[in-house]
Amino acid sequence: MTDVTNDLTLDRMGGASAGDFIELLKPRVMSLVVFTGLAGVVLAPGHIHPFLAAVAVLCIAVGAGASGAINMWYDRDIDAVMTRTAKRPIPSGRVEPAEALGFGITLSVFSVVVMGLAVNWAAAALLALTIGFYVFVYTMWLKRRTPQNIVIGGAAGAFPPMIGWAAVTGSVDTASILLFLLIFLWTPPHFWALALFRNSDYTRAGVPMMPVVAGERATKRQMLAYTLILLPVAAAPSFVGIAGPVYLAVAAVLGLMFVGCAVRVLRAVDDKPAKKMFGFSILYLFLLFAVMMAERLAFGGGAWW
Amino acid sequence: MVVMERDLSGTPSVDANLADAPPEEIRRRQAAMRARKLRSRNLAVLFALLALVALFYAITVVRMSAGH
Numbered sequence: 001m002t003d004v005t006n007d008l009t010l011d012r013m014g015g016a017s018a019g020d021f022i023e024l025l026k027p028r029v030m031s032l033v034v035f036t037g038l039a040g041v042v043l044a045p046g047h048i049h050p051f052l053a054a055v056a057v058l059c060i061a062v063g064a065g066a067s068g069a070i071n072m073w074y075d076r077d078i079d080a081v082m083t084r085t086a087k088r089p090i091p092s093g094r095v096e097p098a099e100a101l102g103f104g105i106t107l108s109v110f111s112v113v114v115m116g117l118a119v120n121w122a123a124a125a126l127l128a129l130t131i132g133f134y135v136f137v138y139t140m141w142l143k144r145r146t147p148q149n150i151v152i153g154g155a156a157g158a159f160p161p162m163i164g165w166a167a168v169t170g171s172v173d174t175a176s177i178l179l180f181l182l183i184f185l186w187t188p189p190h191f192w193a194l195a196l197f198r199n200s201d202y203t204r205a206g207v208p209m210m211p212v213v214a215g216e217r218a219t220k221r222q223m224l225a226y227t228l229i230l231l232p233v234a235a236a237p238s239f240v241g242i243a244g245p246v247y248l249a250v251a252a253v254l255g256l257m258f259v260g261c262a263v264r265v266l267r268a269v270d271d272k273p274a275k276k277m278f279g280f281s282i283l284y285l286f287l288l289f290a291v292m293m294a295e296r297l298a299f300g301g302g303a304w305w
Numbered sequence: 306m307v308v309m310e311r312d313l314s315g316t317p318s319v320d321a322n323l324a325d326a327p328p329e330e331i332r333r334r335q336a337a338m339r340a341r342k343l344r345s346r347n348l349a350v351l352f353a354l355l356a357l358v359a360l361f362y363a364i365t366v367v368r369m370s371a372g373h
Contacts, residue, residue: 017342018349051367055360118364 016095023089024072024100025065025107032285033064033160039289040164040179043242043296048119048168055118056167060160063111063127067134067156069104073097074139078205084198115167123166130159144206147213154187155180161289175240178233183285185230189223189262190281196220196265196274223277224262231255234288243292244299250291254284 037060041053048056072079072090080091089095108131116124138153158180165176188210195202195209196216202209210219234255238248261277268274 015339015342015346018345021349049367049371051363055364114360114364118368 016089016099020089020094021103024069024095024103025062026068026072027065029068029157030061030065032282033157034061035286036179036183036289037061037160037164039293040161040166040176041168042164042293043161043179044165044168044176046168052119053167056115056123056164059111059115059119059123059127060163062107063115063131064160066104066107066111067131069100069107070135071139073100073104074135075143078144078207082198082201082205084201115163119167120170122170122172123163126159126163126166126172130156130163133159145208147208147210149208150191151188154184154191157187158183175237175242178236178240178242181233182230182237182288185226185233186281186285189226189230189258190278190285192219192223193265193274193278193281197271197278220262220266224259224266227255227259227262230258237292242296244295246295247288247291251288254287258284 034057038057041048041056072088075085076090076097079085079088085091090097090100108128112124112128112131115127134153134156138149138156142149142153161179161183162172162176165179166172169176192210195211196219199209199211199216203212210222214222231252234251235248237243238245238251243251258277258280261273261280264273265277
C-alpha cells in the first residue's frame with residue numbers, strides 16, 4: 001500500500017509545468033518593477049535606442065523575477081505555513097527547491113550579463129546590486145531577524161527606476177535617487193498595511209513583521225509618519241526637472257489621500273481601512289509614475305527625443 | 306489518504322475518478338500526464354532558446370548600426 005501511494009504521488013507530480021516556473025517569477029510584483037523601471041528610462045535625460053530600452057526593461061523584469069525565485073527557494077519553509085503563500089510552486093510540491101534555485105541563479109546571471117552587453121555596465125552593476133540586496137540582505141539576513149526588514153529591504157524594490165535611468169545616462173544622478181527615495185519611503189506603509197490584515201499569517205510563520213513585534217498601534221503610527229515624510233519627497237521631482245506642475249498637483253492630492261488612509265487606519269478597530277490603504281498604495285505609486293511619464297512624453301525632454 | 310493530504314498542487318486531478326480503477330490504468334494516465342508536462346516544458350525551453358538567439362542577433366545589429 002505504501003509503495004503504491006508513493007508511486008502515485010510521484011506520478012501525480014510529473015515534474016513542473018512551464019507555468020509553475022513563471023509563477024516562481026512573481027509576475028504581479030514584476031509588473032510594478034517593470035513599470036517603475038520603464039519610468040526611469042522615460043524620465044532620464046539623453047537618448048537610448050528604443051530596442052535597447054526594451055532590452056533594459058526586459059533585463060530589469062527578468063532580474064526581479066529571478067530574485068523572486070531565489071526568495072521562494074529560501075523561504076519555502078515559512079511559505080508552507082502561511083495561507084497567502086502555501087500554494088506557491090515549492091511548498092505545494094510542484095517545483096523542486098533545487099530547480100527553483102538553479103532557475104533563479106541562471107536568470108540572475110543572464111539578466112545582468114545581457115544588461116551589461118546590450119545597454120551599459122553601470123545599469124548592469126545596479127541590477128546585480130538589486131538582486132544581491134533582495135536575496136542576501138532582505139531575504140537571508142533581515143526578513144527573519146528584525147521588524148525593520150521591509151524598511152531596509154524595501155531598497156531592493158526601489159532600485160528599478162535608478163536602473164532604468166542608468167540605462168540611458170550610464171550614471172546615478174540626484175533625480176534618480178529621488179525616484180529611489182519615492183519607492184523606498186512608500187514601501188513601509190504599503191507592506192505594513194498588508195501585514196496588518198495578514199498578521200496571523202506572519203505570526204504563525206515567525207516572521208517579525210512590525211505589527212507582530214511592536215503591535216498594531218505602533219505600526220499604524222509609523223505608517224502615518226512615513227506617509228507624511230512621503231508628501232515632500234513625492235513632490236520633489238517637480239523641483240529637479242523631471243516632472244512639471246501637473247505632476248506636482250497630482251502628487252499633492254494623492255499624497256494627502258494617502259495620509260488620509262493612514263489616519264483612518266490609525267483610528268480603525270478592524271481590518272477594512274488597512275485593506276483599502278493597501279489597495280490605494282498600489283494605485284498611488286502607479287499614478288505618480290504614470291503622470292510623471294505622461295507629462296514627460298507630452299512636453300518632451302526625455303530619452304525619446 | 307496520504308495522497309489526498311499532500312495534494313496541494315492545484316493541478317488538474319487526472320485520477321479524480323480513479324479511486325476504483327486498476328493500478329495499471331492509474332499508471333497509464335499518470336504517465337500520459339507526465340509526458341504532457343514534459344512536452345510543454347521542452348517547448349518552453351525551445352522557445353526560450355530561440356528567443357535568446359533572436360535577442361542577441363537584434364542587440365548586435367542595433368549596437369553595430371548605432372556605432373557602439
